[in-house]
Amino acid sequence: MKAETTTPTTDFTQRFTATRRGARLARHLAVHQLDGWGVPYGSDVSDSAAQIIAELAANAVTHGRVPGRDFELRLTLAPTTLRIEVSDARGDCEPELNLPKPDAEAGRGLLLVEALATDWGVGDRVIGKTVWAEVPRFAVIEQPPAG
Structure with missing residues (x-):
């Protein structure tokens, strides 16, 4: 009999x-949930998650909104x-990573997501799409070269 190992997740x-208020609430509730899981407010992981959620939720309510439909x-x-x-x-509008003009007032959200996340992407759903991002739970500390 082979022992099975599982990786615990929460x-x-x-x-x-799909409103600005809903996007704001998503960010606030997420950092509260993370704190409950032991990822404290103000930590690098919590702050990065808050920024990513703010950007992705704002995109969902601005570009992915369908009247009468929520975002998740x-x-x-x-x-x-x-x-x-x-x-x-909305599955018909894929997010794109484009450099905005220097004087543009918007268009840098996905650049921020790319900077904060170790990986991100887009996946299809039965209805709409899912934009995902991953951040490490622990900061990676670079060691100075041995010398």
């Missing part, structure tokens, strides 16, 4: 109205990674 899923936030806390997923009802 999940949180919540739907929000899902957090999965694994031993080494926090995965953030924001799903909306």
Whole structure:
């Protein structure tokens, strides 16, 4: 008989109205949930997650909004990674990573997500799409070269 090992994870899923208020609430509720899981407010992981959620939720309510449909936030806390997923009802508008003009007032959200996340991407759903990002649970401290 072969022993089976499992990796413990913790999940949180919540739907929000596709409004600016819903996006703000998603960010606040997420950092509260992370704190309950032992990822304290103000930590690098909590702050990075808050920024990523703010950007992805703002995109969901601005570009992915379908009247009468909510957006969904899902957090999965694994031993080494926090995965953030924001799903909306529009599958026809894929997020693109483009450099905005220097004087543009918007368009840098996904650049921020890319800077904060170790990986991110987009997946299809039955209705709509899911934009996901992963951040490490623990800061990686670079060691100086041996010399």
